[in-house]
Amino acid sequence: MSHLRRAEAEALQKLPAIPRDETGPVFAEPWQAQVFAMTLALYERGLFSWPEWAEHLTAAINEAQLAGDPDCGDSYYLHWLNALENILQSKQIVLGDQLHIVQHAWAEAADSTPHGQAIELSAQQRAALVVNSSSRIG
Amino acid sequence: MSEEHSHDHEHSHLDETAIRVRALETLLTEKGYVEPGALDVFIDTYENQVGPRNGAQVVARSWVDMDYKKRLAEDASAAIAEFGFTGRQGEHMVAVFNTPDTHNMVVCTLCSCYPWPVLGLPPAWYKSAPYRSRVVVDPKGVLKEFNVDLPESVEIKVWDSTAEIRYLVVPEQPEGTENFTEEQLVELVNRNSMIGTGLASPATDVEGAGS
Numbered sequence A: 001m002s003h004l005r006r007a008e009a010e011a012l013q014k015l016p017a018i019p020r021d022e023t024g025p026v027f028a029e030p031w032q033a034q035v036f037a038m039t040l041a042l043y044e045r046g047l048f049s050w051p052e053w054a055e056h057l058t059a060a061i062n063e064a065q066l067a068g069d070p071d072c073g074d075s076y077y078l079h080w081l082n083a084l085e086n087i088l089q090s091k092q093i094v095l096g097d098q099l100h101i102v103q104h105a106w107a108e109a110a111d112s113t114p115h116g117q118a119i120e121l122s123a124q125q126r127a128a129l130v131v132n133s134s135s136r137i138g
Numbered sequence B: 001m002s003e004e005h006s007h008d009h010e011h012s013h014l015d016e017t018a019i020r021v022r023a024l025e026t027l028l029t030e031k032g033y034v035e036p037g038a039l040d041v042f043i044d045t046y047e048n049q050v051g052p053r054n055g056a057q058v059v060a061r062s063w064v065d066m067d068y069k070k071r072l073a074e075d076a077s078a079a080i081a082e083f084g085f086t087g088r089q090g091e092h093m094v095a096v097f098n099t100p101d102t103h104n105m106v107v108c109t110l111c112s113c114y115p116w117p118v119l120g121l122p123p124a125w126y127k128s129a130p131y132r133s134r135v136v137v138d139p140k141g142v143l144k145e146f147n148v149d150l151p152e153s154v155e156i157k158v159w160d161s162t163a164e165i166r167y168l169v170v171p172e173q174p175e176g177t178e179n180f181t182e183e184q185l186v187e188l189v190n191r192n193s194m195i196g197t198g199l200a201s202p203a204t205d206v207e208g209a210g211s
Helices: A003-014 A030-044 A050-066 A076-090 A096-111 A123-137 B016-030 B036-049 B052-064 B066-074 B076-081 B129-137 B139-145 B182-186 B191-195
Strands: B092-097 B102-107 B155-160 B165-170
Touching (some): A030 A050, A030 A076, A050 A076, A076 B016, A096 B016, A123 B016, B016 B036, B052 B165, B052 B182, B066 B076, B066 B092, B092 B102, B092 B155, B102 B129, B102 B165, B129 B139, B129 B155, B139 B155, B165 B191
Parallel strands (some): B102 B155
16 A cells, blocks of 8 residues: 555544435424525525525535534534525625624514514514614615 | 523523524515515425435436437436426536446535435435545445445546536446336435435335336
8 A cells, every 4th residue: 555545544534434314304403494495595586696605605614614613414504504694795685783683683582482482573673673774775 | 692691491592593594584584585485485395395206217217218318318407307307506417327337426525516406405424524525535435334335347436516517326227127117116216326325226125026
């Protein structure tokens, strides 16, 4: 075995085993399905091309791997979420501070919803969001 | 979203990821970019309607109908569209055929491009870094992990998918299935055999066949 082959073999052994799921669910959690569907819907509206999307997804995957994610398939839709936030912000469709405001509204809504009930934004919260987002978009 | 709240059991809780997704959906809905009802249609399609059975129908047809096989080799997108399966991303489909001398495997090394219209959404291992990096440098080793042992003489070709080009592996028809109906053959075409990490299932896997 040449040095190159040996180095290759050693490098291979350091990689984690390939995860196996024969009949696992398509989406492990509802949010994964939502992220997936939003991406498709926005693509079909022509907000970005599919190669453009693949580029953002690749960048999100690389970034996660650099940050230490073993990237074994279970974080796949988290890559999608990061890529979707990035592509929407780079196109100024959604701005970072708008996202932050709405994220806080949802956290508050969860806090004020008794356990077991569906978490919804109140009409008041929604009205505030419309004002916020339209004034920011100008 | 870095601050931690303490939660007691009387309140609901959303984790950070769920909150990020809801916030995106709220904003995109308010701005008129997405309709919640339309999202549900996408989800239902990919959870329940599109799956490896689509690809299995394509492969089984190519085994029994040589004219179809020719069309599939020449223009896979068009041949697959004969079943009504078409891609939404404008991707171009290419069918690669296994022979006694050649075994084909598919990967997407950059992200996880996958032929959705014929296989549905990819399994976790296809999306994993270990598969994506190893299949390129050590395809035989990866095949062994999937319990596929091919003779030394078989050449393995690895096809790297892109946003524009997706590959469908057409496995070899299993021995002893010459008299099977197309419907019976569909049952033998499993998902992994169309990615190249497996072979079509043996004839004995079809109930009531071969007797």
